[in-house]
Amino acid sequence: MGLKGWIAWHAVAKKIDLDALLSTTLATYEMLLEKEGDAEKATRAFWNIGRKAGARMLAKYAEHVGKHAVEFYEFAKTYNFAYYFYTGKTYDKITIIPEEKKIVYEDYNCPLCRGVLAPKEIRDKVRICITVDGIYTEVCKLRGFNAESWETKCRAAGDECCRHELRLID
Ligand SMILES: [Zn+2]
Ligand SMILES: [Zn+2]
Numbered sequence: 127m128g129l130k131g132w133i134a135w136h137a138v139a140k141k142i143d144l145d146a147l148l149s150t151t152l153a154t155y156e157m158l159l160e161k162e163g164d165a166e167k168a169t170r171a172f173w174n175i176g177r178k179a180g181a182r183m184l185a186k187y188a189e190h191v192g193k194h195a196v197e198f199y200e201f202a203k204t205y206n207f208a209y210y211f212y213t214g215k216t217y218d219k220i221t222i223i224p225e226e227k228k229i230v231y232e233d234y235n236c237p238l239c240r241g242v243l244a245p246k247e248i249r250d251k252v253r254i255c256i257t258v259d260g261i262y263t264e265v266c267k268l269r270g271f272n273a274e275s276w277e278t279k280c281r282a283a284g285d286e287c288c289r290h291e292l293r294l295i296d
Contacts, residue, residue, distance in 0.1 A: 144213070144237050152242065155254060165244075165251035172253075173276075176260020183208075184265050198271055198294050202229045205262055205292070213237050218287070227294040236281050236288040244282050254282040259290050272296055 154175070158168035202220050209231070210216045219232040236255060244252035259275035266273040275292040279285035 165248040169253045169256050173256045173260040176257030177264040179257060180261035180264030183261060184268050201292060229292045231290040232287045234287045239282040242282040243284060249283050252283045253277040253280045255280060255288045262292050
């Protein structure tokens with residue numbers, strides 16, 4: 127998509143305050159932590175919420191994305207654009223690793239967890255932005271790609287970036 131397309135999409139995007147979204151995100155994660163008992167299980171549950179959101183998002187924008195991502199590695203661009211569309215920011219770094227059938231998205235100033243540092247007891251396991259991976263996974267599956275995305279680093283866990291790794295399984 128050319129720059130013109132990006133600008134047009136930017137103009138039609140309805141904005142929600144990121145702090146409002148962040149409050150909801152943290153409240154949801156906290157609920158899941160209480161319910162599931164540990165950060166790993168809470169993260170997986172939050173990933174599943176992302177998958178449900180992904181199905182809705184795709185249904186809503188299906189007619190616009192129809193011609194995109196016919197080849198797996200095109201998701202590097204497609205998801206960068208979707209990320210920009212929803213957060214107002216692109217990824218800082220996207221790496222394609224063909225030998226691992228992987229696309230790696232990195233955000234060093236992720237708006238989805240901005241200012242959050244998880245409590246020490248659970249910090250290394252926390253993945254606050256995991257709904258992104260649920261969304262990427264579901265949209266891939268619905269578009270006929272057996273792929274899974276997981277957040278392998280998170281700023282809320284004290285990492286330098288939020289990293290989403292999308293891998294084609296077969
Ligand atoms: Zn983040
Ligand atoms: Zn994160």
